[in-house]
Amino acid sequence: MDKLEFICRQLSKAENKIFEHYVITRIWHLLNDTDIKLITQQYVVRPEGRALTDMYFPQLNIHIEIDEGHHKKQVLSDKIREADIINVTGHEVLRVDVTKSLEVINSIVDNIVNKLKVAKKMKSDFKPWDFEAEQNPLTYISRGYIDLKDDVSFKTMVDAANCFGHSYKPNAIWKGVVKHPREDGKYIWFPKLYKNEGWDNSISNDENIITEVCLDKSKESTYPELKISGTKHIVFARVKSSLGDTMYRFKGEYEVVSDAIKERNKRVLKRVSTRVKTYNNVILSDTLAVPSLKTWNKK
Amino acid sequence: MDKLEFICRQLSKAENKIFEHYVITRIWHLLNDTDIKLITQQYVVRPEGRALTDMYFPQLNIHIEIDEGHHKKQVLSDKIREADIINVTGHEVLRVDVTKSLEVINSIVDNIVNKLKVAKKMKSDFKPWDFEAEQNPLTYISRGYIDLKDDVSFKTMVDAANCFGHSYKPNAIWKGVVKHPREDGKYIWFPKLYKNEGWDNSISNDENIITEVCLDKSKESTYPELKISGTKHIVFARVKSSLGDTMYRFKGEYEVVSDAIKERNKRVLKRVSTRVKTYNNVILSDTLAVPSLKTWNKK
Numbered sequence: 001m002d003k004l005e006f007i008c009r010q011l012s013k014a015e016n017k018i019f020e021h022y023v024i025t026r027i028w029h030l031l032n033d034t035d036i037k038l039i040t041q042q043y044v045v046r047p048e049g050r051a052l053t054d055m056y057f058p059q060l061n062i063h064i065e066i067d068e069g070h071h072k073k074q075v076l077s078d079k080i081r082e083a084d085i086i087n088v089t090g091h092e093v094l095r096v097d098v099t100k101s102l103e104v105i106n107s108i109v110d111n112i113v114n115k116l117k118v119a120k121k122m123k124s125d126f127k128p129w130d131f132e133a134e135q136n137p138l139t140y141i142s143r144g145y146i147d148l149k150d151d152v153s154f155k156t157m158v159d160a161a162n163c164f165g166h167s168y169k170p171n172a173i174w175k176g177v178v179k180h181p182r183e184d185g186k187y188i189w190f191p192k193l194y195k196n197e198g199w200d201n202s203i204s205n206d207e208n209i210i211t212e213v214c215l216d217k218s219k220e221s222t223y224p225e226l227k228i229s230g231t232k233h234i235v236f237a238r239v240k241s242s243l244g245d246t247m248y249r250f251k252g253e254y255e256v257v258s259d260a261i262k263e264r265n266k267r268v269l270k271r272v273s274t275r276v277k278t279y280n281n282v283i284l285s286d287t288l289a290v291p292s293l294k295t296w297n298k299k
Numbered sequence: 300m301d302k303l304e305f306i307c308r309q310l311s312k313a314e315n316k317i318f319e320h321y322v323i324t325r326i327w328h329l330l331n332d333t334d335i336k337l338i339t340q341q342y343v344v345r346p347e348g349r350a351l352t353d354m355y356f357p358q359l360n361i362h363i364e365i366d367e368g369h370h371k372k373q374v375l376s377d378k379i380r381e382a383d384i385i386n387v388t389g390h391e392v393l394r395v396d397v398t399k400s401l402e403v404i405n406s407i408v409d410n411i412v413n414k415l416k417v418a419k420k421m422k423s424d425f426k427p428w429d430f431e432a433e434q435n436p437l438t439y440i441s442r443g444y445i446d447l448k449d450d451v452s453f454k455t456m457v458d459a460a461n462c463f464g465h466s467y468k469p470n471a472i473w474k475g476v477v478k479h480p481r482e483d484g485k486y487i488w489f490p491k492l493y494k495n496e497g498w499d500n501s502i503s504n505d506e507n508i509i510t511e512v513c514l515d516k517s518k519e520s521t522y523p524e525l526k527i528s529g530t531k532h533i534v535f536a537r538v539k540s541s542l543g544d545t546m547y548r549f550k551g552e553y554e555v556v557s558d559a560i561k562e563r564n565k566r567v568l569k570r571v572s573t574r575v576k577t578y579n580n581v582i583l584s585d586t587l588a589v590p591s592l593k594t595w596n597k598k
Binding site for chain 2: 002003004005007008009011012018019021022025026029030032034101102103105106
């Protein structure tokens with residue numbers, strides 16, 4: 001998938017909602033700026049609960065909501081809870097009332113397009129949308145860190161793990177957690193943060209607390225070291241992207257908190273950082289005299 | 300349905316063809332001119348046969364075709380033959396190759412939008428798209444004629460018949476033909492120009508010849524006067540509009556030709572005019588001293 005296909009797929013989602021569809025395509029085409037990323041039908045966390053916004057510009061923190069006259073159903077099935085969910089604190093939401101006339105709707109869209117252009121200009125740290133780079137581990141390795149505000153998702157666990165010094169092959173397969181190869185007592189974890197087979201996991205609305213409950217007694221004793229208070233986890237939550245693909249979204253670094261250790265089947269983790277350091281992988285590190293992966297795997 | 304809904308429905312048709320869809324919405328929004336009518340997925344008659352064009356601007360006689368890399372299937376099932384079909388003689392067809400990159404496609408669309416704007420400027424008799432008026436009989440009654448090049452379709456047979464002096468109520472029901480209330484030996488005819496229950500009808504590619512074959516012996520002797528050589532028919536073909544509604548499209552005035560009279564179950568009609576005179580209906584004619592409808596019905 002390239003940038004063109006990504007954009008086309010984003011613009012084609014509202015197939016049965018013809019007015020929403022008109023507004024979304026109009027905003028995109030009149031904005032006419034391929035440096036600005038768009039996401040449609042993005043689930044968001046808001047003070048009053050979760051909701052779907054119709055269009056989202058992640059670099060600008062601006063959402064568009066189309067009001068179709070009747071209230072949208074905001075059913076939160078388990079399926080929806082798997083969907084990629086972002087927190088909108090501080091985001092702006094612009095609304096379009098599509099019960100108005102063609103002329104009025106066009107005029108509202110003109111205003112929104114102008115607002116988006118101004119927002120881009122005002123953002124001193126605006127980075128043009130680089131579709132290839134944003135899912136490439138090398139982007140973050142060369143940057144030296146992954147930060148929550150950069151809205152980072154990888155297509156595979158391998159891509160995420162390789163940001164921290166691992167050099168897994170693309171077809172590597174493992175469970176949902178791997179040791180951090182460069183930092184002691186730290187893991188890279190890929191949880192499903194919703195109820196799933198054998199687990200009842202959840203993340204708080206502000207995303208600062210993760211609660212993991214094991215429902216399958218046979219799995220309770222796995223990885224006992226992961227339950228030690230103070231053990232740190234770099235978390236990439238398994239989510240459905242807005243296009244339906246599975247993605248691993250960076251959520252920050254979390255630490256196992258002590259008061260939950262007593263319960264055999266439960267862990268509580270608290271977010272301690274929204275930015276984590278990245279490392280060259282082995283292939284690069286050979287020339288840079290970084291300890292080889294084998295050393296780390298023996299730990 | 301208003302203009303907004305018509306446009307939205309037109310733009311929502313290519314739901315599974317995401318690249319076609321991107322180009323169509325981009326052309327429409329960047330053209331940004333609600334005086335220009337658009338129709339998507341319009342069947343057209345071309346020298347080499349019938350085909351579907353992806354976007355059509357009837358006022359400008361310009362079609363857009365999206366090339367998706369593989370050849371489109373041009374299956375002409377009976378269902379497709381019911382669809383509204385226009386003749387593109389003298390029309391221009393502009394093509395967009397969506398196998399190109401985002402930047403190239405955007406640049407091609409910019410060129411097309413410029414061409415459309417120039418085409419509108421160059422057209423000295425350009426009439427702004429008036430959605431309400433174009434399906435209203437009063438528009439044509441006050442104009443004094445219906446012309447093939449105005450691309451006229453009515454939602455009901457009643458609307459079409461009332462352009463010629465009839466004053467049927469909206470819920471009037473009759474067979475597919477009515478006498479012309481103001482001109483002798485002339486009928487207003489609403490044929491299905493494709494094979495249908497009891498009939499095997501067709502229209503030539505240039506739309507100048509209509510052939511009607513009755514497959515049901517019990518219907519052969521109906522309306523014998525309609526078979527008299529020289530009998531004239533103002534034809535509104537029953538078609539599916541691009542949105543799937545049944546419409547009655549003006550095709551011109553046709554005359555029964557003599558050489559087909561001998562065959563009991565067959566009629567051949569030749570187009571003799573692409574423009575027909577319209578008449579006030581009774582309500583208006585009372586004040587204009589036009590003969591009342593009763594006089595005509597007695598004929």
